[in-house]
Amino acid sequence: MDKRKIVKIVAKKNGMSQKDVTMVFDEIFSTMLEGLKEEGHVGVLGFGSFNVKKCAVRHRYVLSTQKVVLYPENKKVIFRVAKQFKFKADGVGEE
Amino acid sequence: MDKRKIVKIVAKKNGMSQKDVTMVFDEIFSTMLEGLKEEGHVGVLGFGSFNVKKCAVRHRYVLSTQKVVLYPENKKVIFRVAKQFKFKADGVGEE
Numbered sequence A, B: 001m002d003k004r005k006i007v008k009i010v011a012k013k014n015g016m017s018q019k020d021v022t023m024v025f026d027e028i029f030s031t032m033l034e035g036l037k038e039e040g041h042v043g044v045l046g047f048g049s050f051n052v053k054k055c056a057v058r059h060r061y062v063l064s065t066q067k068v069v070l071y072p073e074n075k076k077v078i079f080r081v082a083k084q085f086k087f088k089a090d091g092v093g094e095e
Helices: A003-014 A018-039 B003-014 B018-039
Strands: A041-044 A048-055 A058-062 A067-071 A074-081 B041-044 B048-055 B058-062 B067-071 B074-081
Touching: A003 A018, A003 B018, A003 B041, A018 A041, A018 A048, A018 B003, A018 B018, A041 B003, A074 B074, B003 B018, B018 B041, B018 B048
Parallel strands: none
Antiparallel strands: A041 A048, A048 A074, A058 A067, B041 B048, B048 B074, B058 B067
């Protein structure tokens, strides 16, 4: 499912134009990115939470080249899906 | 940053009521959850992609209880932030 499909569904459900929904959609996700930049955490109740995590410098020895490769310090975004949205083994559902 | 703050910022930028933005916000994320349930993949251009990943059955030996614990097959949501939103070591920024 991509952005276009999401916008189409939301516009139909809310009786809004796809143009308006796209505008709000883009604004929501750019605001969330700003939130990650500034606060390092964004929480969406009922969906999940995003956290920026620091990854320390890492050294890896590459067998093929017999050299040590240095991975600089880095940050990544960790996403945790909302608790009530547990994935059951037999399928995906809500508890 | 939580949902209330995001809605406030988006409503202000778009000149919409917080009520309307909240409605669209909720609809977007419930549609995304539906997309994850049905298709196992949701991609938001410029923000990131969500994929449902299957985790096989795992057995763990717990030292303290000296028992083997079985973790049933499970699924989890993996999030990958958009490429252009690389996190630089010194801060969080766009390349």
